[in-house]
Amino acid sequence: MVQRVEDHGGGVVITRPILVVDDDPAILETVAEILSDEGYTVVTARNGAEGLAAVERAVPALVLLDRWMPLLDGQGFWQTLQQRGVIVPVIVMTAAHDGELWARELQAAGILLKPFKLPMLLSLVARVLRTA
Amino acid sequence: MVIALAKAAEQLPTASTPLAALHNAALRLATAPNNAMVADVLLSVCISTLGAMGGVFGVVDSTGLVRIITSAGEVPDTVLTALQPHTDDRPSLLADAARQSGLLWFGSREEVAARYPALGATLAHSQLQTWCVTPLQVEEQAFGVLALAFPSSRSLTPEDTLFLATVAVQAATALARLLQAQLAQLQAARMQALAEASQAFAQTGHDLKAVLSQVVQRVSELVGGACAIRLIDNDGLHLQLAALYHPDAELAAGAQALLEATPQRVDEGLAVIVLSRGEPVLLPTIDQAALRASIRPVFHAHLDRWPITSILTAPLRARAGTIGLISLTRYAGEAPYNADDQSFLVDLADRAALAIANAQLYTSAAEATLVAEHAVAHTQRLQTLTASLAEALTPDEVMAIVATQVDQIVGETSGLIGLVTDDGRALEIVQMARYAPSDLRPWQRIPLEPGIAAADVVLSGEAQFWESRTDLLVRYPQLAQAAIKNEAWAIVPLRAEGHTLGMLSLGFTTPHAFDPEERAMLVLLAQQCATALQRTERYHAVEQARAAAEQARSAAEQAADRTTRLYAVTTALAEALTLTQVADVIVTQGIAALDAIAGSVRQLSPDGAALVALHVVGYPPDLASQWQVIPLDAPVPMAEAVRLARPILIESPAEVAEAWPQFSDALTALRYQAVALLPLMVVDRPIGTISFGFAAPRTFDVEDRRFLDALARQCAVALERARLYAATQAQAARLGALAEASHIFAAASLDLPSVLNAIAWRVTRAVGDLGVVSLLSDDRELLQLAAIAHQNPEAQEVLEQLLRSFPLGAEEGISSRTLHTGQAQLLPVISPEQLRSQVKPEHWPYLERFGIYSLMVAPLRVNGEVIGILGALRDSPGLPYIESDLTLLQELADRAALAVSNARLYEQAQNAIKVRDQFLSIAAHELKTPLTSLSGQAQLAQRRLSRGEQAPQQLARSLDIIARQADRLDMMVHALLDVGRIEHGQFVLEQQILNLADLVARVVEEAQPDLEQHTMGYAAGPETLLINGDLLRLEQVIQNLLSNAVKYSPAGGAIWVNLERQDEYAVITVRDQGVGIPAAALPHLFQRFYRAPNVSDHHISGMGIGLYVVRELVALHGGTVDVTSSEGAGSVFTVRLPLAVNVTGGA
Secondary structure, eight states, X not given: OOOEXXXXXXXXXXXXXXXXXXXXXXXXXXXXXXXXXXXXXXXXXXXXXXXXXXXXXXXXXXXXXXXXXSSSOHHHHHHHHHHTTOOOOXXXXXXXXXXXXXXXXXXXXXXXXXXXXXXXXHHHHHHHHHHO | OHHHHHHHHHHSOOOOSHHHHHHHHHHHHHTXXXXXXXXXXXXXXXXXXXXXXXXXXXEEOTTSOEEEEEEEESOOHHHHHHHSOOSSSSOOHHHHHHHOSSOEEESXXXXXXXXXXHHHHHHTTSSOOEEEEEEEEETTEEEEEEEEEESSOOOOOHHHHHHHHHHHHHHHHHHHHHHHHHXXXXXXXXXXXXXXXXXXXXXXXXXXXXXXXXXXXXXXXXXXXXXEEEEEOXXXXXXXXXXXXXXXXXXXXXXXXXXXXXXXXXXXHHHXXXXXXXXXXXXXXXXXXHHHHTSOGGGHHHXXXXXXXXXXXXXXXXXXXXXXXXXXXXXXXXXOOOHHHHHHHHHXXXXXXXXXXXXXXXXXXXXXXXXXXXHHHHHHHHHHHHHXXXXXXXXXXXXXXXXXXXXXXXXXXXXXXXXXXXXXXXXXXXXXXXXXXXXXXXXXXXXXXXXXXXXXXHHHXXXXXEOSHHHHHHHOGGGGGSXXXXXXXXXXXXXXXXXXXXXXXXXXXXXXXXXXXXXXXXXXXXXXXXXXXXXXXHXXXXXXXXXXXSTTHHHXXXXXXXXXXXXXXXXXXXXXXXXXXXXXXXXXXXXXXXXXXXXXXXXXXXXXXXXXXXXXXXXXXXXXHHTSEEETTSSSHHHHHHHHTSOEEEOSTHHHHHHOXXXXXXXXXXXXXXXXXXXEEETTEEEEEEEEEESSOOOOOHHXXXXXXXXXXXXXXXXXXXXXXXHHHHHHHHHHHHHHXXXXXXXXXXXXXXXXXXXXXXXXXXXXXXXXXXXXXXXXXXEEEEEXXXXXXXXXXXXXXXXXXXXXXXXXXXXXXXXXXXXXXXXXXXXXXXHHHHXXXXXXXXXXXXXXXXXXXXXXXXXXXXXXXXXXXXXXXXXXXXXXXXXXXXXXXXXXXXXXXXXXXXXXXXXXXXXXXXXXXXXXXXXXXXXXXXXXXXXXXXXHHHHTOOOHHXXXXXXXXXXXXXXXXXXXXXXXXXXXXXXXXXXXXXXXXXXHHXXXXXXXXXXXXXXXXXXXXXXXXXXXXXXXXXXXXXXXXXXXXXXXXXXXXXXXXXXEEEEEEETXXXXXXXXXXXXXXXXXXXXXXXXXXXXXXXXXXXXXXXXXXXXXXXXXHHHHTTOEEEEEEOTTSOEEEEXXXXXOTTOOOOO
């Protein structure tokens, strides 16, 4: 179980993890480290299939989703979530020139165009978690 | 992408340590947008890290000179000036450094002065003491030079040297990348320019001058320099300057005068290479002395003012030949032409040539149309003449008509008509025009004796033409003394019914060339005139007979009746214009005039081998079809009448049985009791036959025979006239067709279906009745319908459906011969039996409904290869195709082929652009992936540092990721550079004898640590396999195949690597259990930028250049690489490399 107990001064809060799905191990590690440094609980998956397995274990608070991945791509991952009725905000991460189109298609909560700025990543994650 | 990374670098803390400076520099160099930025980064980082006083940064340009981009620190202007590049023999510090493999070191300014006196002199006044000059090289190619100067004597520590070497390689890589990008941009701009030029040329129209000036101006603007076009003369031996352009009008005028005064033969100088081999010639530099020697001294002043330094020439190729050449000239101060310019010019020349050839074609077609219109006008006059003559009732009227018509046919002449006197001993002048009576007094009565020109014509019955006075005097030298006022003469006999009645003589006041058409017209005119005279005489005879007719009333009435009937035929014939109308008049009027029950008219085929029915009345359909085409050697009386050139009159069926048993059977079936068969003769030449059948036996008396003879003559003349009319119309239509085809082709050269459709319609209109274009399928098995046109929409629809439902195989039918041999075919006359044996049975419904009577097939040839056919067919008898129809068809076929070829070229160009765009999009995506983690880790480290949370092992991890991602980027950039080098043939191997087993084992071993879901096994045979190869490049080949095996097995699995000897080759196989490759993708797998379609299903990234580089590298080693695979079942890549010879490899 990848949940963590944190003390935010006001008391004990149980947070749901952030799921990061990307087939590039270096990106996966980098994003996970950045978010961990800020105190988020992070779960990683190297493709859509691993991502679905992680959702089965614990529904995340937010998914950072790459588009093109082997075995099951971002689109397939998202469609499966829809079919299963899992409602979770998604931020798409992509280097593709038509990334924004894809983000609209998924009704994503946000888009990160690779390579992205760290403050941009953090502010976007914070905003999405706040409104979720 | 670039902006993000550059900003990341800016956010790094100030580089205080060499390592930090190095990282800072690496990031900023990898993203520098131009050479100036590279220079700034490099100078600032080197000066601050090494404590230099100043520095200079230079870039190696395309001519090998080192040009200073910028300087930093305290470098006096005098020193900078001394460092500037020069082309003389003095040593140059920066140029020397660029040729070194390591850095140049000068401990003091005296050391500098010893080697570079000029530079040394400027240093004496500065504080600069020690100099360190480093070449910026990648793979031994220098892209720039960095010079650093220090205020005091100092030496470099090993760390300094390492720092300098590292930063130099990074800067060189950045310069190489920028150069590559610049080249790619240039290439793209040229492709765009090419497409625009092509369109502009095509839209300029048909004015040759406008097209030429458009071409030279555009080519000059696109490639640079003075552009000239020289076209091959009509004689095929000389080149004529057709157009020239240079933006400097004064230079252009001088160059034009020079080229016009230096005529060139096609077998001289550069032209012989360009024209005979069809290849471009590039002279990057010109030997000025040799150039001067080849040009007349008067133009040396031109060369002094504008010295020619570089020349580029390419052939203009169109319609399977070379029509001329296009050349470019650059002058002193301009860069020389290079290979890129050459290939660009060749591409431009090919498009320009097409436009020029079209304009030439259009010009000549327009001229030909004029000629044809002239011919039609002639025929129409003849037509008018015939009509007028048919109405003339007296000899005087006939004469008057002839006199007025002659002027219109041959222009203003003096003319006279002489008739043979009743006693047959002399010619009497009965009509004259533009002769003074005094001129003619000696000739009023010309004795019919040999040796007198007019008498000779009447005696021989043959027309004579003397085109000049000399011509006449050769034949009649005695006339040299006579006072003759004309310079050319035509004397034509007036012949009718086998008799010469007199002659028509025309005189011209200037020498006059009689073309064959004019001669034929005059002969025909005389014949018409004679026939008319004869007829009027006979008419008068009848008139007289009627006046005195009491005792011979019945005979006279009969004669009058016949003559009236003949007159009716003549009048009707005079009104009939076309072959069909004439044939109809002959049969229907002939039947009426003779009280016959059946009639037919047949025409001799152009080759004289058969009689073809034009019109038949009163025959049962099966017999009409059987006798549609009658071979001239057939044992039937129709053929015999023509063979013997005399009438055959059968008065009862009994006469037939013995002579023509075959015909006798038919006669019984027809129930004819008597038959008249008459040959149609024009000037003793048979052109066909007419026949009439009678319900009762009859006797043909002398009057009957005469009547039939006269009828046959009238019919022959009318038929011949109609044929001539049709031929002239056809000629005009042919020329019109060519002109219009050129027009359509030029206007819509890229819209293939409409061009082909237009050509099919041109065939239909020009030669009738149906035009069809069919193209071979890609596998060359089937002939596929591309366009079809028929005046009759119903026939078109039936044949179109048949051809689409049952396409013709390449080996089937009449067209297969043309497809095989590339030769056009002409089948002027085809019998129904012949057709059925050669036409696919599925297509018979068309034959049964519409019939085919004449057929032509022409090949569509592109670069010597037959790609399809253009066919034409007639579905009515009477006008078989002739040779000139076939020539027209082939001309149209050549245009159709050119259109197909053009459209295909355009499609290829479009595809190339598409592939390039896809590649750019993929490459951008691929480059962004490592950049994302590289930039992310840099920002992460920065954030941690600023928060003071940075643990050393975390930093180490970040740097490790940054370094790996930088390596990934580096590999991609190298891969891209490799593609560039291969494209430009700049790949050089460093070969040595090496043990392949060791190499493969090592690469497999090195791959092991990165395997997560895969296993990799390696097996090698017992032999030591030595090959002569480049260690690094072969390592690259094997690494590439191994990483592909891993990459394309996303679900993991086993990978086997095997090495063994097969004959004189070492064979490496790499086998995986991955996604495999679809069969359709296999032939393209090693093409540049190609990616199999199933990789996107699996979302496996890549730029489509790895296997291309592998294939090229293996080929450079004299080896091969191939692949066997099927989708979903893994792949096996096999590399075969030749073993080293003369090296003993022990077992």
